[in-house]
Amino acid sequence: LKSPYHGGHLEVIVGPMFSGKSEELIRRVTRALIARQRVAVFKPAIDDRYHATQVASHAGRSIEAVAVRGAVDIRAHLAGEGPLLSSPEAELPEVVGIDEAQFFGSDLGPLVLDLAEAGVRVILAGLDLDFRAEPFGCIPDLLARAESVEKLTAICTVCGAPATRSQRLIGGQPARFDDPVVLVGAQEAYEARCRVHHEVRR
Ligand code: ADP
Numbered sequence: 001l002k003s004p005y006h007g008g009h010l011e012v013i014v015g016p017m018f019s020g021k022s023e024e025l026i027r028r029v030t031r032a033l034i035a036r037q038r039v040a041v042f043k044p045a046i047d048d049r050y051h052a053t054q055v056a057s058h059a060g061r062s063i064e065a066v067a068v069r070g071a072v073d074i075r076a077h078l079a080g081e082g083p084l085l086s087s088p089e090a091e092l093p094e095v096v097g098i099d100e101a102q103f104f105g106s107d108l109g110p111l112v113l114d115l116a117e118a119g120v121r122v123i124l125a126g127l128d129l130d131f132r133a134e135p136f137g138c139i140p141d142l143l144a145r146a147e148s149v150e151k152l153t154a155i156c157t158v159c160g161a162p163a164t165r166s167q168r169l170i171g172g173q174p175a176r177f178d179d180p181v182v183l184v185g186a187q188e189a190y191e192a193r194c195r196v197h198h199e200v201r202r
Pocket of ligand 1: 015016017018019020021022023024056057058059153154155156157192
């Protein structure tokens with residue numbers, strides 16, 4: 001149950017939608033809980049509130065989590081408002097999990113590196129690519145800095161091959177490259193696709 005790393009480190013789990021990132025995060029966190037380690041799990045809040053919630057996988061498993069508006073909220077939560085790591089006695093969790101990490105801003109990187117420096121095992125799960133198959137936000141930097149990287153695949157909904165990309169459909173049609181990431185009132189869906197069957201309209 002001990003991780004192979006001496007002290008704090010960063011583990012990143014990436015892949016397209018439906019590849020089992022949340023499942024894998026839940027699996028690692030559950031093992032840490034069985035080992036009676038102190039664990040805190042965070043995910044981005046959809047609304048403007050900081051509240052208790054769950055990380056749930058598409059297959060239905062879930063664990064307790066805290067919904068936060070950004071990395072600043074995670075620091076506040078872990079430090080009880082004071083600046084993180086200011087007092088060496090401050091009890092940090094042994095394991096910090098973060099789901100949907102691609103939705104955090106560029107301040108996630110400095111936070112997770114501070115945590116790893118302070119001895120915390122940080123487990124991040126998130127999309128490596130956006131719906132256009134372009135590297136997603138803060139993830140590339142974190143992939144480079146991580147001690148461990150796991151790239152998961154889903155199953156392509158068209159041909160059954162390993163899927164590495166997330167197909168975005170708007171009204172049943174592949175989304176356009178310039179479509180805004182948030183489309184109010186649109187009929188949207190996502191499917192896992194392989195490189196051959198992933199389509200982006202130009
Ligand atoms: P992620 O966090 O990567 O979106 P989840 O852990 O939430 O993935 O869900 C993974 C689960 O989704 C799989 O174990 C499977 O039960 C289900 N699933 C649904 N569609 C697919 C698909 N196209 N490929 C693989 N798994 C799928």
